[in-house]
Amino acid sequence: MAPSKEQTQRRVYVLPTELVDRIVAFQAEKGFPSEVEAVRKLLDEALKSRDTDKTIIRRFLYRLEKLRLPTEVAKDVLVGHPLVTDLSFGRDHIKFTISGYGVYRISELGQVDYYSSSHKRWDPWTPDREAHSEA
Template sequence: MAADKESTQRRVYVLPTELVDRITKFQADMQLPSEVEAARRLLDEALKHRDDAEAITRRFLDRLKETRMMSDIAKDVLVGHPLISSLKINPGSISFGMTTGDQVTVFQDGTASMVDRHKRPFSINADGQITNDEVPF
């Protein structure tokens, strides 16, 4: 219970009545237990559409620090994400492609390699730093 309290914050927002009506309709349609849960899910889904390869990769790497079960992390972070177009689970790594054309491989050791839509390679090392892997001409 204490861990749950540390990972959540209570906020109060003033919303237009029409927006609240839409949230409660979503709650009823999805048979969710509370209006708060409905708002939480709607916000999470909307914010996922703003993600980029780096944000998703960092979310995955942050979770990898908590648990070493890469398949569980993939289920929580990648499966069902609106910008993930492909997912491949390999021994020691997980690769995913995005609708943007970015390709990412996350490794069990807490590092990742990315190739963006322009075919530029990048890496995230174990310290969380991004390095450009492009070889100078």
């Protein structure tokens, strides 16, 4: 589904012919209805690979403020993300693992905790917490 008009910006980029040919081939291979949709998908996947725990969690919380449905937000932000290696749904939270960062859970109200394997407990997560792998 394409984003609404209010959430989009029109941009024009000049690309090498070889790159355009690769985009068109990707579009045909994956069955996207337009080159624009193919480019959106390619850009989204490339940018996801640059994400950190902070960017993923901030994106989740931003979407949760708007949607108020954690399962829908998880579908949009976490499912299929190349860094999310595990995802489960609890009664009042969503738990997920971010490769290279650790295990997190987010409540329906937006409370974020991370699992401290060294302390064997859940601790509150803050964006300024040092990122390091505990997975």
